[in-house]
Amino acid sequence: MLIDADARYLESHEWVKKADGNTFTVGLSAYAIEQLGDIVYMELPEAGAEFAKGDAFGVIESVKSAADMYMPIGGKIVDVNTAVPDGPDMLKADAYNAGWLIKIEATDASQFETLMDEAAYRTFIETEA
Secondary structure, eight states, X not given: OOOOTTOEEOTTSEEEEEEETTEEEEEEOHHHHHHHOSEXXXXXXXXXXXXXXXXXXXXXXXXXXXXXXXXXXXEEEEEEOTHHHHOTHHHHHOTTTTTOOEEXXXXXXXXXXXXXXXXXXXXXXXXXX
């Protein structure tokens, strides 16, 4: 299972990576995308929207299920990958790079350190399966 060692993870399978300064990139883990199957719809927020850690920032629907996507850390949306809803296959092809969903300016960058690292997330997936 591909897990990005530079990212931190939520139990709901979102990942977050430091981009530069106080900016972070957020996406869905390869594991989550594999579990969802064929993605048929995705809703992402507008740039400028602000969310607290744990808030739902979007929706993803597949042939199997629908789920909210949650903020790993709080912040303001500074960029949205608008190509993903139109071409969700890029999530399967490259979940941790081209398949990023949003970029945020963190309100509290220390929240990043409270999330699961690669080893903890791998263990979490193994116990969830």
